[in-house]
Amino acid sequence: MQSTPKFLRNLYNLLLVLWNEDKFLFLAYFISSFLGAILLYIVYFVYKIMIDQVTRGVHIAPSAIFLLIISTYLFFEYLSRFVNFTFNQYYFDYFMRAKLQDALTRIFMDKLASMDFAHLEDGQIRNLIAKVENTYAVRLP
Numbered sequence: 001m002q003s004t005p006k007f008l009r010n011l012y013n014l015l016l017v018l019w020n021e022d023k024f025l026f027l028a029y030f031i032s033s034f035l036g037a038i039l040l041y042i043v044y045f046v047y048k049i050m051i052d053q054v055t056r057g058v059h060i061a062p063s064a065i066f067l068l069i070i071s072t073y074l075f076f077e078y079l080s081r082f083v084n085f086t087f088n089q090y091y092f093d094y095f096m097r098a099k100l101q102d103a104l105t106r107i108f109m110d111k112l113a114s115m116d117f118a119h120l121e122d123g124q125i126r127n128l129i130a131k132v133e134n135t136y137a138v139r140l141p
Contacts, residue, residue: 018096021103029092036088039080046073108132 018026050069112129119125 014100017103017107018100021099022095025092025095025099029088029096032083032087032092036080036084039076039083043073043076043080046076 015026046069050066050073053066053069115125120129
């Protein structure tokens with residue numbers, strides 16, 4: 001339980017870095033995530049309606065309503081996958097990672113440039129700098 005406040009603080013700092021880096025991309029990413037979730041609920045609701053129609057009229061020939069339900073289901077399924085995978089995972093996620101990587105590199109270099117030269121000659125601080133430089137880029141998911 002002690003790690004929860006630390007996690008939330010780190011999450012807040014990460015979101016703040018992303019917000020300061022590119023507000024449009026940040027908002028577009030979360031709007032597309034929200035839209036993808038809403039579309040997924042619509043897909044499942046239309047799927048429920050389709051199953052209800054199938055169980056209600058097992059012995060009846062397919063009607064125009066049933067075909068409309070199937071086409072609506074397929075449309076929303078395609079739209080949901082398009083928003084989730086094409087926009088969210090392949091486009092926005094790629095650019096968010098790249099922007100975050102650039103922002104972290106810039107923050108790291110700014111901190112390094114603001115350090116006193118005497119600190120840079122210390123072996124322990126040089127080891128910490130090397131460790132940070134080698135791990136902050138690798139830890140991005």
